[in-house]
Amino acid sequence: MLLKFWGTRGSIPAPVQPEQVEQKIIAALEAAGREQINLLNAQSIREFAANLSLNASTVGGNTTCVTVEVGDELIIFDAGSGIRELGEYLMDESDPWAKKFGFARGKGHAYLFFTHTHWDHIQGLPFFKPIHVPGNTFDVYHVHKYVPDVLARQMEQEFFPLQYHQIAASFQYHLLNEGAQVEVAGATITNIELKHPGKAYAYRVEADNAIAILATDGEYKSLDYTSTMKYSKFYANADVLIFDAMFSVRESFVKEDWGHSSALIGADIAKEANVKRLLLFHHDPASTDAEIMRVWQETKEYLGQQQGAPEVLVAQEGLELELNNPLAASEFSINDHVEKGVIFMTLSGKFGAHATEKFRDHLAHSLQTYQTDKVVLKMENLSELTIAGIRALVDARRTVLTLALVSVPENIYRVFELAGTTDFFAIYKDIDAVLSALNSHSD
Ligand SMILES: [Zn+2]
Ligand SMILES: [Zn+2]
Structure with a gap:
């Protein structure tokens, strides 16, 4: 807001009042003199005035x-x-x-x-x-x-x-x-x-x-x-x-x-x-x-x-x-958009047990809305991943023809490793890598 x-x-x-305006001008000119502001340079005048706060306003x-x-x-x-x-x-x-x-x-x-x-x-x-x-x-x-x-x-x-x-x-x-x-x-x-x-x-x-x-x-x-x-x-x-x-x-x-x-x-x-x-x-x-x-x-x-x-x-x-506070790290949110028949979903926050239902519902709704089954999950905003989150991703893999993960932070990747599931997913470094992979498949 x-x-x-x-x-x-x-x-x-x-x-x-008129005399207050006069006083402000006098005080500003005195300060400019003390600070040896170059009064022939518009830029330096403006910078000086900005620092005067209420004295110039x-x-x-x-x-x-x-x-x-x-x-x-x-x-x-x-x-x-x-x-x-x-x-x-x-x-x-x-x-x-x-x-x-x-x-x-x-x-x-x-x-x-x-x-x-x-x-x-x-x-x-x-x-x-x-x-x-x-x-x-x-x-x-x-x-x-x-x-x-x-x-x-x-x-x-x-x-x-x-x-x-x-x-x-x-x-x-x-x-x-x-x-x-x-x-x-x-x-x-x-x-x-x-x-x-x-x-x-x-x-x-x-x-x-x-x-x-x-x-x-x-x-x-x-x-x-x-x-x-x-x-x-x-x-x-x-x-x-x-x-x-x-x-x-x-x-x-x-x-x-x-x-x-x-x-x-x-x-x-x-x-x-x-x-x-x-x-x-x-x-x-x-x-x-x-x-x-x-x-x-x-x-x-x-x-x-x-x-x-x-x-x-x-x-x-x-x-x-x-006033606009970023989502707390404990919260989970999803944003998506579709481009050339591919759904790009950005996952943010903590992908744990409390987030799996939201993820499942959102995915089902997006597949229905966009009528495509190619999904790229952008993971750079994830702060945490738990086994419940991995379970939800494994389930998602079954409902989607192509599921690619991209921009996976190091700590999140380590969780895939600890769960022994890195080979379950197509994981790419960035969007360019995933797009060229998807294009070569469809050629
Ligand atoms: Zn009042
Ligand atoms: Zn009153």
Whole structure:
């Protein structure tokens, strides 16, 4: 799954100020002078700027909007002012990415999840161009009952020129129970209540063997083990935890019941939950990029070099994270394709007793589908082979006219030797060798 950040501020949009731009330019020029960067060379300027991190860029001023793409499906979380930016990109079909979704042509569809309806999480929706194109459809998921009503109310004439009923796209609403699990777009999504005025909900998204958690607008008032346990369980083993880091620790103690947390509290919870990456999110509108950078440094320092400590990142506009974990070595998978009447099957992972049924079924299905009985098994991705696996291969040899093994790793070949079965199979070094053997047979 692909995560993209369109708005990462909390409370109210906070455009970067002219004097901040000026300061960034001055600081960059000073650094370039110190490092004696050749300012007549475009390439060296670009490399230098890339290393300046937020000093040459900005966290951005838009309020919350995050997208998750799973395959060709689009899931949007919250409609803060960042969703306007997302809409601009989706409407520009000169971009193949936007064309794939089809929103400019009224053929688009997306899932839209709301954490809650505070202004900074809904205010961008009227400005999201795809909702004004007839034919586009949105499946809207929410835990608060009143979400459809609030979205309509913010478009009443006193607040906005266009009325909710004038929206051209169609919205299908889905009320979620607290803690409910839904399957959408190939992802499994669950929710948990966060302590926040009027309640907010965190979402756990599982897809592509990866886990992303959006936990914005949440206060962790009691930090006792028993109080935070339900959260560390919900956030457990996440690849990414997007965390409300609006306050400093000090503020979170002083501003009790305001409903927000801090980066260091996130660091503790992320570590307890075995989270891989902690993303600081819902930045205070009053925080400058320099201040957010400082919090980022302090959070890294706090976690130190501890083993298993999560990596810390600042959620900024334009940040993209691809989450896709390779199959664990203990799992077994098969991919196949057919070429010139030969089925090429790639076996990956551990070919043991738990894999034999899957192998047998897959082989039978492929023989049926492709109507051929020449099979080449590519074995370079196998991590382990047991006697049960060899038994399955011996059985396969009986159902297939030609069964060739190719790219057999050394440790796997040794298992064939120990079982005294190397002569049972036609084993080839690589694909070229097996193809020339197959061709000479058919000549
Ligand atoms: Zn908020
Ligand atoms: Zn809120």
